[in-house]
Amino acid sequence: MTGSGGDAMNCCARCHGILRIKLAFIAVAAALLLWAWARPGQLAAQQSATDRLVASLQLRVKVYPQDYAGYDQLGAAYIQKGRETGDATYYELAKQALDKSLDFVSHDPAAAAAKTHMAVVAMGEHRFEEALQWAEDALALGFGDPSPWAIVGDALTDMGRYDEAQAAYSKLRNLNGPSNQVNGICYEHDSRLAYLRFISGDAQGAIQLMRTAIQTAVSLHMPAENIAWSDYQLGEICFRSGDLTGAEQAYQAGLTTDSGSYRNIAGLAEVRAVQGRYEEAIQLYQRAIAVIPYPMFAAALYDLYLKVDRQADAKKEQDLIEFISNLNPINQRLFYRDLALFYADHDLKLKESVELAQEELNVRQDIYTWDILAWVLYKNARYQEAAVAAQKALSMGTKDALLLFHAGMIYQRLGDTAKAQDCLGQALSINRHFHILYANDAGKMIGSRGQEQINGRSE
Numbered sequence: 001m002t003g004s005g006g007d008a009m010n011c012c013a014r015c016h017g018i019l020r021i022k023l024a025f026i027a028v029a030a031a032l033l034l035w036a037w038a039r040p041g042q043l044a045a046q047q048s049a050t051d052r053l054v055a056s057l058q059l060r061v062k063v064y065p066q067d068y069a070g071y072d073q074l075g076a077a078y079i080q081k082g083r084e085t086g087d088a089t090y091y092e093l094a095k096q097a098l099d100k101s102l103d104f105v106s107h108d109p110a111a112a113a114a115k116t117h118m119a120v121v122a123m124g125e126h127r128f129e130e131a132l133q134w135a136e137d138a139l140a141l142g143f144g145d146p147s148p149w150a151i152v153g154d155a156l157t158d159m160g161r162y163d164e165a166q167a168a169y170s171k172l173r174n175l176n177g178p179s180n181q182v183n184g185i186c187y188e189h190d191s192r193l194a195y196l197r198f199i200s201g202d203a204q205g206a207i208q209l210m211r212t213a214i215q216t217a218v219s220l221h222m223p224a225e226n227i228a229w230s231d232y233q234l235g236e237i238c239f240r241s242g243d244l245t246g247a248e249q250a251y252q253a254g255l256t257t258d259s260g261s262y263r264n265i266a267g268l269a270e271v272r273a274v275q276g277r278y279e280e281a282i283q284l285y286q287r288a289i290a291v292i293p294y295p296m297f298a299a300a301l302y303d304l305y306l307k308v309d310r311q312a313d314a315k316k317e318q319d320l321i322e323f324i325s326n327l328n329p330i331n332q333r334l335f336y337r338d339l340a341l342f343y344a345d346h347d348l349k350l351k352e353s354v355e356l357a358q359e360e361l362n363v364r365q366d367i368y369t370w371d372i373l374a375w376v377l378y379k380n381a382r383y384q385e386a387a388v389a390a391q392k393a394l395s396m397g398t399k400d401a402l403l404l405f406h407a408g409m410i411y412q413r414l415g416d417t418a419k420a421q422d423c424l425g426q427a428l429s430i431n432r433h434f435h436i437l438y439a440n441d442a443g444k445m446i447g448s449r450g451q452e453q454i455n456g457r458s459e
Contacts, residue, residue: 053077061100071101072114079120085292088330091121112143119151123158126333126363131155146172150188160365162196162396169193187216191230194237199367201397203241210234228258235267240400242431247271262291270300274433278308295321295338302342303436318348336360337372344376345437354380367393367403375406378413386410401427401434405442412445421446 057074061067075097082090098121101114119134132155135148153168172189194209214230231254238246248271254264269284285301288294298317305314321342325335340356343349353376360369374389390407408423424442433439 050077050080054081061097066104068101068104068110068114071097071104072117075101075114075117075121079117079124082124088125088328088334091124091330094121107141109141109143112138112141112145112148115141116148116151119148119155123151123154125330126158128155128158128363132159146185147188150192153192157192157196158364158366160367160369162199166193166196169196183216184220184222187213187220187222190216191233194233198237198240199396199398199400201399203237203399206237207234207241207243207246210237224258225261228254228261228264230254231257232261232263232267235264239267239270240431240434242401242434244271244274244433260291262288265291266294266297266300273300273304273307273436274439278304282308289320293320293324295324295335295342298324299338299342299345300436302346307436318342333359333363337364337369340376341372344372344379347379350376350380354382367396367398371403371406374410378406378410383410383413387414399426399430401431402438404430405434405438408442408445 054074054077057070057077061070061074064070075094078090078094078097082088082094094117098114098118102111102118105111105114115134115138119131119138122128122131122134131151135151135155138148139152149168149171153165153172156162156165156168169189169192172185172192190209191213194206194213197203197209198206210230210233214227214234217227217230231250235247235250235254238244238250248268251264251267251271254261255268258264265284266288269281269288272278272281272284282301282304285297285304288297289301298321302314302317302321305311305317321339324331325339326332336356337360340353340360343353343356354373357369357373357376361373370389371393374386374393377383377386377389387410390410393403394407404423404427408420408427411417411423412420424446427434428439428442428446431439432443434442
């Protein structure tokens with residue numbers, strides 16, 4: 001949910017939910033995709049199940065080469081495999097299979113499934129305009145399933161069009177049952193709306209919605225990893241809101257449900273880091289990276305290694321970050337802002353950090369992209385431009401300490417001490433442990449009087 005995002009909550013964060021395509025002959029594949037979209041990543045046993053499904057579907061389309069439903073299911077299975085492994089090349093395989101399906105059926109309502117899956121692929125590759133178009137095309141076929149509205153909302157969210165996203169999510173209503181019936185559509189609606197509540201400054205409302213979504217997931221007996229993903233989202237909101245106890249409880253709940261939930265492992269690592277339990281945090285990040293080597297995890301581990309003066313280990317994490325982020329054109333697009341933030345945080349390749357942030361802004365105009373652009377401009381001594389970007393990052397009233405810290409540092413450089421003190425004070429008031437390195441810097445900047453005011457507000 002932070003600027004490194006994810007995926008975050010971004011790509012990474014914010015790409016969760018359920019796809020309920022109701023054609024009987026694609027029920028298994030739709031369920032598979034549903035859980036893939038809701039939670040990128042799976043346990044090894046589930047990966048093996050996906051491998052078997054891929055092999056079975058490959059054989060099916062070989063035997064029946066005009067089976068459009070088979071190609072659609074194969075595309076869904078490839079998407080799942082991509083989510084499990086973090087290997088973006090599976091998205092390309094998914095596109096090939098889905099293209100085949102649409103070669104046979106493209107204007108019939110039966111094409112809604114493949115077009116919805118194409119929207120998921122586009123979201124996974126951060127091609128948000130295309131995702132929006134595919135989802136709208138699926139809806140235009142008139143099949144009657146509201147699930148594509150979830151992807152419409154997700155795409156609009158990543159494009160920074162929040163009012164339109166909320167309107168799209170409002171279309172997530174069960175059309176085939178009582179309005180008070182708890183079902184997967186309720187989960188889609190509540191889990192997504194929670195993110196919009198958070199960035200609108202209503203952290204408590206976001207927490208309540210996520211808890212409701214988790215209750216729905218449990219009552220519907222959703223797969224363990226789906227519930228664990230929801231616990232992770234709750235943990236992120238709690239952490240950003242300064243509730244470390246709530247964050248730890250949510251991450252632990254996710255790991256109790258699914259011990260292989262790498263995002264909850266990394267979330268718990270972040271809690272342990274701000275608690276000063278550095279060795280435990282290092283081990284947890286190492287576990288998470290062993291499952292999926294996301295740059296944001298490696299960057300956090302880099303900071304920890306610096307904190308405990310393990311420079312050689314930190315350099316290895318830098319090498320890993322750069323390798324993953326530049327592995328192929330898709331990875332480059334996926335990790336523009338992770339790499340930009342890493343470079344800016346550590347005064348590395350600062351000119352390149354601006355280029356990366358601007359590339360990200362070309363495809364994603366959400367508040368976290370504006371925040372990272374503001375930060376890299378600040379690090380490049382382009383303070384006036386940084387302030388403009390920071391204003392856009394704070395335009396929704398988001399109660400995120402890191403956003404406020406970045407803005408505070410920018411205003412300090414511009415000589416606007418009052419604004420700087422206000423932003424830094426708000427950051428520490430929201431979460432005095434918001435970052436392993438920057439929280440102390442913020443405390444030093446506001447001085448003892450500011451700390452007393454923060455303590456007074458917190459009591």
